[in-house]
Amino acid sequence: MGRDFRLILQQIKYQNRIFWRTPVGAFFTLVFPLMFLLLFTAIFGNDEIEELGVTTAQFYAPALAVFGAASATYTNLTITTAIARDLGILKKVRGTPLPPWIYIVGRVGSAVWLALLSGVLMMSVGVIFFGVEIIGRTFLAALISFLLGAGAFAALGLMLAALVSSGDAAPAVANATLLPIAFISDVFIVNANPPAWIEFAGNLFPLKHFVAAFGDAFNPGLTGSGFSWSAGAGEYAIGAHLAVMAAWGVGGAILALRFFTWEPRGGENSRRRRSRVSGN
Amino acid sequence: MNAIAVSGLEKFYGDLAAVGGIDLTVAEGEVFALLGPNGAGKSTTVEILEGHRRRTRGSVEVLGFDPETGGRSFRERIGIVLQQTALEPELEVAEILATYAAIYPRSLPVDEVVEIVGLQEKRRARVKTLSGGQQRRLELALGIIGDPDVIFLDEPTTGFDPSARRQAWSLIDNLRQLGKTILLTTHYMDEAQNLADRVAVIAGGVIVAEGTPADIGGRAEGEATIRFRVGRDVAGEDLPPVARAGLDESDGQVTLETSTPTEALNEITSWAMERGLELEGLTVERPTLEDIYLRLTGGGGDG
Ligand SMILES: Nc1ncnc2c1ncn2[C@@H]1O[C@H](COP(=O)(O)OP(=O)(O)O)[C@@H](O)[C@H]1O
Numbered sequence: 397m398g399r400d401f402r403l404i405l406q407q408i409k410y411q412n413r414i415f416w417r418t419p420v421g422a423f424f425t426l427v428f429p430l431m432f433l434l435l436f437t438a439i440f441g442n443d444e445i446e447e448l449g450v451t452t453a454q455f456y457a458p459a460l461a462v463f464g465a466a467s468a469t470y471t472n473l474t475i476t477t478a479i480a481r482d483l484g485i486l487k488k489v490r491g492t493p494l495p496p497w498i499y500i501v502g503r504v505g506s507a508v509w510l511a512l513l514s515g516v517l518m519m520s521v522g523v524i525f526f527g528v529e530i531i532g533r534t535f536l537a538a539l540i541s542f543l544l545g546a547g548a549f550a551a552l553g554l555m556l557a558a559l560v561s562s563g564d565a566a567p568a569v570a571n572a573t574l575l576p577i578a579f580i581s582d583v584f585i586v587n588a589n590p591p592a593w594i595e596f597a598g599n600l601f602p603l604k605h606f607v608a609a610f611g612d613a614f615n616p617g618l619t620g621s622g623f624s625w626s627a628g629a630g631e632y633a634i635g636a637h638l639a640v641m642a643a644w645g646v647g648g649a650i651l652a653l654r655f656f657t658w659e660p661r662g663g664e665n666s667r668r669r670r671s672r673v674s675g676n
Numbered sequence: 677m678n679a680i681a682v683s684g685l686e687k688f689y690g691d692l693a694a695v696g697g698i699d700l701t702v703a704e705g706e707v708f709a710l711l712g713p714n715g716a717g718k719s720t721t722v723e724i725l726e727g728h729r730r731r732t733r734g735s736v737e738v739l740g741f742d743p744e745t746g747g748r749s750f751r752e753r754i755g756i757v758l759q760q761t762a763l764e765p766e767l768e769v770a771e772i773l774a775t776y777a778a779i780y781p782r783s784l785p786v787d788e789v790v791e792i793v794g795l796q797e798k799r800r801a802r803v804k805t806l807s808g809g810q811q812r813r814l815e816l817a818l819g820i821i822g823d824p825d826v827i828f829l830d831e832p833t834t835g836f837d838p839s840a841r842r843q844a845w846s847l848i849d850n851l852r853q854l855g856k857t858i859l860l861t862t863h864y865m866d867e868a869q870n871l872a873d874r875v876a877v878i879a880g881g882v883i884v885a886e887g888t889p890a891d892i893g894g895r896a897e898g899e900a901t902i903r904f905r906v907g908r909d910v911a912g913e914d915l916p917p918v919a920r921a922g923l924d925e926s927d928g929q930v931t932l933e934t935s936t937p938t939e940a941l942n943e944i945t946s947w948a949m950e951r952g953l954e955l956e957g958l959t960v961e962r963p964t965l966e967d968i969y970l971r972l973t974g975g976g977g978d979g
């Protein structure tokens with residue numbers, strides 16, 4: 397067991413290293429969300445937004461931290477896992493004594509770690525440059541929400557990787573699912589009175605719950621530590637939000653387990669690659 | 677003691693018998709080559725032995741394990757080099773080796789393996805800066821980092837230039853000296869001939885010949901070809917009976933195949949001496965391994 401634990405840590409480090417050596421992924425996970433924060437505070441100024449009762453940065457920093465976390469887990473895992481499968485790396489790992497679950501935990505652990513890093517970076521920039529206030533009373537609930545949300549989106553990323561046909565298709569599929577949902581999940585646009593169906597759709601998907609569970613922790617107007625099931629008026633509560641995220645995470649994990657393959661996907665794709673390698 | 681024992685192995689993809697009933701054994705410490713053209717079923721066979729694919733029928737034992745159920749303890753004792761190179765392009769040679777080494781209970785030191793495959797100069801180089809041959813050597817290094825008892829090499833040198841191939845051969849020869857059991861596939865005749873203690877020629881999913889490189893396919897007792905030339909004035913009926921059918925009247929070239937070359941030569945040379953003729957370009961040839969291979973595999977496929 398001690399040996400397996402060391403292997404897990406090592407696999408996480410290995411995946412982290414690959415992440416840092418791939419500038420595109422690092423940019424989208426770490427820099428891209430920050431660009432939105434700069435953009436929004438530049439466009440709207442950093443005064444109090446009337447509908448929300450907090451400053452622009454106080455609202456957007458946590459919302460974009462959640463968006464960064466979703467990129468680090470959902471988008472990144474989908475793309476890197478599908479590419480690793482195409483390259484035959486998953487197959488090769490499967491031929492070693494490394495238990496498959498440790499390899500997967502390494503990937504998920506790395507993604508969650510990078511999500512955390514991206515979140516810390518976002519909140520630090522918010523605090524240092526835009527006067528974002530961190531509230532001690534809600535800190536633990538915020539941290540738990542963040543980790544659970546990142547874990548759920550990691551499971552969904554593995555699910556999508558299992559479902560997409562190739563690494564080429566992965567970025568398009570990941571972005572085409574995440575971005576529209578982000579627009580109805582209070583990440584980029586806040587509309588106090590959206591059409592009912594938008595409200596409904598937003599509540600259906602896990603991202604809005606992620607934004608609420610984490611973001612409300614930074615709303616000084618709310619009371620409570622967050623540890624209650626569902627919010628009364630003016631209260632911060634994560635219970636119901638976490639339940640929705642957990643349900644999505646478990647569903648994603650089940651589908652991932654069901655459809656995950658270690659072999660490159662068959663058909664023309666793998667045949668072309670085979671003949672390229674054998675040089676004819 | 678056999679490291680690998682296979683009997684009645686079949687693998688179907690739909691109606692296609694990629695492997696159509698194979699029996700083979702590989703002794704401990706033996707180097708065994710599966711030789712065949714593309715599509716013959718080499719990778720399918722090897723990957724079933726590695727535990728990568730499931731067989732349709734037959735029994736397979738590697739180091740006493742069934743590869744389908746051997747799991748972690750089985751994989752700790754084998755080393756795999758897949759036909760397809762699969763490496764993280766942004767990582768350094770030593771980084772990848774160190775991570776794989778940690779997976780095995782008794783791995784070889786990274787520096788030692790780097791030296792065995794001749795990548796000392798590239799220890800800190802990223803994979804994407806390596807040539808194809810160097811990447812293949814890194815794959816070989818990953819195949820032996822766990823100090824395996826059995827090593828599977830699926831087309832280890834395909835695409836190499838001749839000098840890189842020689843290098844790889846001497847490397848594989850070193851592994852043999854260490855007592856490793858090696859099962860390799862190739863579609864290069866000379867590779868099988870140079871490396872293997874025993875060769876099985878595989879075509880269309882079945883083994884069509886098996887033996888040492890020297891006597892495979894009945895090479896020792898195979899048909900010999902006798903060639904010589906006679907003058908234009910010699911007609912077919914002038915020749916001794918054994919050679920008559922072999923004459924090409926347009927240029928006087930005689931070519932005949934015989935399973936009793938000593939007797940045939942005796943007839944031919946006696947006939948020539950009687951007439952005081954000198955037989956121009958007289959040769960006797962045994963089929964080369966290449967000839968036999970081409971014959972066994974029906975022209976050699978597209979490999
Ligand atoms: N995954 C697969 N699905 C369907 N057919 C396959 C698959 N893998 C191999 N085959 C077929 O099985 C035969 C043997 O293939 P393979 O074992 O790769 O040959 P080799 O390695 O000798 O070139 C070929 O006809 C190939 O097209």
Ligand SMILES: [Mg+2]
Binds near residue numbers: 718759
């Ligand atoms: Mg093959």
